[in-house]
Amino acid sequence: MSDELLVVRCQLGEREAFAELVRAWHPAVERYVGRMLGGPADDVVQEVWLAVVKGLPRLRQPDRFAPWLFTIARRAVMNRLRDAYAHPKPEPIDNRPAEDGPGNDGAGDDEAEAVVNRETLGGALAALPAPEREVLLLFYLEDLPLTTCAQICAVPVGTVKSRLHRARILLREELVRKGYEA
Secondary structure (H helix, E strand, C coil), X not given: CCHHHHXXXXXXXXXXXXXXXXXXXXXXXXXXXXXXXXCCCHHHHHHHHHHHHHXXXXXCCHHHHXXXXXXXXXXXXXXXXXXXXXXXXXXXXXXXXXXXXXXXXXXXXXXXXXXXXXXXXXXXXXXXXXXXXXXXXXXXXXCCCHHHHHHHHCCCHHHHHHHHHHHHXXXXXXXXXXXXXX
16 A cells, blocks of 8 residues: 555544554664664654654645655654754773684674674764765665655755765775775
8 A cells, every 4th residue: 555545544544544654664764763873762763653643634745755754753863863962971981801712713604794794884874974874874775766865854956965975985984994895
């Protein structure tokens, strides 16, 4: 069933339609919020869905649900980031020695290497500035078109293109800095 039809059904008060909409979009919202904030953020995801419930009756263009949803998610993420910057938490000090014992010789199976690669990529993404990280996530991981990314970020398409270009350069530099070799 199309998102547009589900939105119209939601606006008519069908609870099952909203449940279907959440089932369809929750993983994407959770992925976007988690990657923008650098980890699981269930409370922010809940804020997003609460805003969707409140705002859905006023959505005049049901066919524009995806950009509208990601705009709400973006606003929630930016609010959280703004709060985090205003009230920084001190970093914990880790006094544990590095583990260089036998068994840490770098040899591992493909699954362990894939986990390390995902962690390396996740860390590199987290190191990017928020605007560049955001367009990378929306464009590559959520597979949204440039025009939709521009609407979500409230910037022109050209700005999205330049942020994508800069993000790719910064991501490559960060991966090289972390010792990743292609």
